[in-house]
Amino acid sequence: xxxxxxxxxxxxxxxxxxxxxxxxxxxxxxxxxxxxxxxxxxxxxxxxxxxxxxxxxxxxxxxxxxxxxxxxxxxxxxxxxxxxxxxxxxxxxxxxxxxxxxxxxxxxxxxxxxxxxxxxxxxxxxxxxxxxxxxxxxxxxxxxxxxxxxxxxxxxxxxxxxx
Amino acid sequence: xxxxxxxxxxxxxxxxxxxxxxxxxxxxxxxxxxxxxxxxxxxxxxxxxxxxxxxxxxxxxxxxxxxxxxxxxxxxxxxxxxxxxxxxxxxxxxxxxxxxxxxxxxxxxxxxxxxxxxxxxxxxxxxxxxxxxxxxxxxx
Numbered sequence: 063x064x065x066x067x068x069x070x071x072x073x074x075x076x077x078x079x080x081x082x083x084x085x086x087x088x089x090x091x092x093x094x095x096x097x098x099x100x101x102x103x104x105x106x107x108x109x110x111x112x113x114x115x116x117x118x119x120x121x122x123x124x125x126x127x128x129x130x131x132x133x134x135x136x137x138x139x140x141x142x143x144x145x146x147x148x149x150x151x152x153x154x155x156x157x158x159x160x161x162x163x164x165x166x167x168x169x170x171x172x173x174x175x176x177x178x179x180x181x182x183x184x185x186x187x188x189x190x191x192x193x194x195x196x197x198x199x200x201x202x203x204x205x206x207x208x209x210x211x212x213x214x215x216x217x218x219x220x221x222x223x224x225x
Numbered sequence: 226x227x228x229x230x231x232x233x234x235x236x237x238x239x240x241x242x243x244x245x246x247x248x249x250x251x252x253x254x255x256x257x258x259x260x261x262x263x264x265x266x267x268x269x270x271x272x273x274x275x276x277x278x279x280x281x282x283x284x285x286x287x288x289x290x291x292x293x294x295x296x297x298x299x300x301x302x303x304x305x306x307x308x309x310x311x312x313x314x315x316x317x318x319x320x321x322x323x324x325x326x327x328x329x330x331x332x333x334x335x336x337x338x339x340x341x342x343x344x345x346x347x348x349x350x351x352x353x354x355x356x357x358x359x360x361x362x363x364x365x
Contacts, residue, residue, distance in 0.1 A: 108261035112254050113292030114246065117299050132307040133295040136288045137262055160291050161311040214311075 079185070082194070085149075086183050094145035095178040097200075099138050103170025106130035109137065129167035135202055135213045136160045140178050143198045143217055148180075151194055153219045158195065161214035168202075168210060176200040181214065194219045231302035234338050234363040243301040243328035243342065248293040250285050252320050258289050272320070283320035287355075290318050294344045294357045297326050305361040308339070312357040323349050331358075338365045 103123050110120035110131050119127040143155075168174070181199035185192050195218050202211045231237055252270065259265025264286035267274025275283040291312045298305055318324055324346050332341035339362050346355040 105261055108257065109292060110296075112249070112258050112261070113289060114248055114296035115292075115299055116296075117303050120299070131292065131295050131299075133288075133291045133310060136291055157287050157314060159311065159313040160287060161309075162291075162307075163309050164307060216313075 082183055082185055089145050089148055089180050090183065091179055091181070092145060093177050093179045095140045095142055095176075097138075097140040097176045097178075099174045099176060099202075101130070101168055101170060101172040101174060103128060103130075106134050106168070106170075109134055123170065127167075129169055132164040132211070133160075133162055134168060135162055135164075135200075135211045136215075138174070138176060138200070138202065138213060139215075140176060140200060142178075143215060144196065145180060151219045151221060153194075153221045155196075155217045155219050157215065158218035159214075159216040161197075161212075161216070163212040163214075164210075165212075166204070166208060166210040173205045174210070175203045176213075177203070190220070192221050194221065232304060232364065234333065234335055234340065234365055237302075237330055237333055237340050237363065239330055239333050241330045243297060243330075243344075246293070246297040246300060246326040248290075248296075248324060248326060248346075250318060250320055250322060250324055252283060255283060255285055255289065255320050258286065262288075264288065269320070280317070281319065285318040285320055287312070287314045290314070290346060290355045291357070293326060293346065294355070294359065297328060297344060298342060298359055298361055301328070302361065302363060305363050307359055307361050310357060310359040312355060314355055316352065316354045318346060318354045319348070324354065335365070338362050 107121050118125045120131050178200045182197035184195050198215045200213045204210050256270045259270045268278050269286050272282040326346050328342050328344040330340055331343050342359045344357045345353055
């Protein structure tokens with residue numbers, strides 16, 4: 063009986079994962095949005111101060127190396143987290159985390175272009191059911207086309223139990 | 226024992242702790258964040274408005290919590306360049322509740338001049354609310 067149950071569980075898990083494989087094939091790594099950001103140094107200086115930064119290069123516009131703290135790019139958000147046509151997965155999405163890969167400083171007055179794609183889709187299964195994680199990556203480029211940062215948003219969707 | 230006054234990678238010890246950092250999680254701070262940066266909706270800036278959304282009170286925006294982690298690293302090592310940081314929001318950081326951020330060095334790559342740091346925000350009950358891992362480059 064236990065063996066049969068385990069085989070059933072494995073079969074169900076594989077069947078469940080098939081839908082994620084399908085989503086990955088259809089939606090991963092396809093750019094779905096481009097957004098422009100005009101960077102205001104007074105705004106990122108306030109961000110720095112309220113977060114507890116004390117270094118003048120983050121808080122003082124007159125500092126010769128004035129720049130945004132690396133995490134500031136997480137505040138640059140587009141209009142959507144998933145591509146057009148991405149299915150509703152049956153649960154409420156929640157912000158599960160942020161990631162930043164920093165490559166070059168963000169300066170006052172810069173014009174940045176953010177291009178978004180779904181970077182990863184994966185699941186975790188716990189006692190309360192399956193959770194689907196979507197990682198939306200915004201690649202940020204400056205006005206010279208230099209890739210300055212990646213900003214990831216991880217959204218978790220806790221699926222409703224299947225009836 | 227906490228390391229402080231870190232200037233170069235030679236000043237960093239494997240397993241060394243960063244000085245604890247107590248971030249400003251007051252309602253005034255989240256309102257200021259909302260005014261100048263964004264996330265100015267009631268769930269972040271107004272306890273009563275947040276309760277109407279089913280929360281126990283206002284919560285700190287996740288992007289602000291991530292900013293706290295970056296600030297902690299720069300306070301520890303002012304010349305550190307954070308080249309990657311990944312933050313997991315495990316539970317809300319409640320506004321007007323004291324929180325403490327702790328950090329520990331988990332890896333040192335002297336050839337690359339980088340260190341890895343695990344950072345955790347805990348509430349007054351010692352519960353983890355936010356967990357992060359950062360890679361920072363230090364002068365060699």
